[in-house]
Amino acid sequence: MSDETSSPLRDQIQTAIEENPVLLFMKGTPEQPMCGFSARTVAILQSVGQPFAAVNVLPDPRIRQELSALSNWPTIPQLFIDGDLVGGCDIVTEMYESGELQQALGLDNAAPDGPAPEPQAPEPAPLSIENRL
Amino acid sequence: MAASEATPEELKQRIEAGIPGATAEVRGDGHHFYAVVSAAAFAGLSRIAQHRLVYDVFGAEVGDRIHALSIQTKASETQTESIA
Numbered sequence: 112m113s114d115e116t117s118s119p120l121r122d123q124i125q126t127a128i129e130e131n132p133v134l135l136f137m138k139g140t141p142e143q144p145m146c147g148f149s150a151r152t153v154a155i156l157q158s159v160g161q162p163f164a165a166v167n168v169l170p171d172p173r174i175r176q177e178l179s180a181l182s183n184w185p186t187i188p189q190l191f192i193d194g195d196l197v198g199g200c201d202i203v204t205e206m207y208e209s210g211e212l213q214q215a216l217g218l219d220n221a222a223p224d225g226p227a228p229e230p231q232a233p234e235p236a237p238l239s240i241e242n243r244l
Numbered sequence: 245m246a247a248s249e250a251t252p253e254e255l256k257q258r259i260e261a262g263i264p265g266a267t268a269e270v271r272g273d274g275h276h277f278y279a280v281v282s283a284a285a286f287a288g289l290s291r292i293a294q295h296r297l298v299y300d301v302f303g304a305e306v307g308d309r310i311h312a313l314s315i316q317t318k319a320s321e322t323q324t325e326s327i328a
Contacts, residue, residue, distance in 0.1 A: 184299070185299050185306040185307050205291065206291075
């Protein structure tokens with residue numbers, strides 16, 4: 112079943128990763144996350160004021176299959192910065208708390224005083240690309 | 245059900261068997277797990293690479309039989325402070 116070489120969907124995912132400087136693959140949308148880990152990652156990106164594109168993996172299970180095959184990372188969410196996988200919710204949270212995330216994003220924010228923000232009431236992301244795949 | 249429910253103890257043993265020199269503490273409810281893993285093998289690796297070593301122990305079970313696995317990794321014997 113699995114095609115080791117390439118597929119149109121995988122090519123589309125690769126293109127999306129290359130074209131969007133900050134891209135989050137998540138369950139649900141930034142406005143309506145469908146998983147606590149995705150919600151937390153969205154909340155962190157919003158709290159540092161980082162515009163980001165988002166792809167909802169839920170509409171088609173093949174998106175997740177192809178993404179994981181491409182990134183060699185089994186779980187969702189997955190955050191890409193400048194084409195590189197940065198990590199999932201755990202790593203993004205750790206990096207946020209240490210200030211490394213802000214550094215990787217080229218933001219001036221110093222390391223935060225407190226722990227990572229909990230998901231807040233839905234708030235539209237500054238920029239979101241949804242279901243573009 | 246083909247496979248029995250995963251337990252924290254099972255995950256701990258498999259991580260420690262799968263990563264040389266690793267020690268793991270695992271909490272979980274059978275579906276969602278939280279693992280803190282220390283290993284000398286992590287030294288010099290990026291977080292991504294460290295977490296991949298842990299995920300690789302379980303392969304396709306992550307996201308399936310093991311619904312969610314949160315990971316915190318520590319390189320044992322790290323003397324240097326990471327620069328924040």
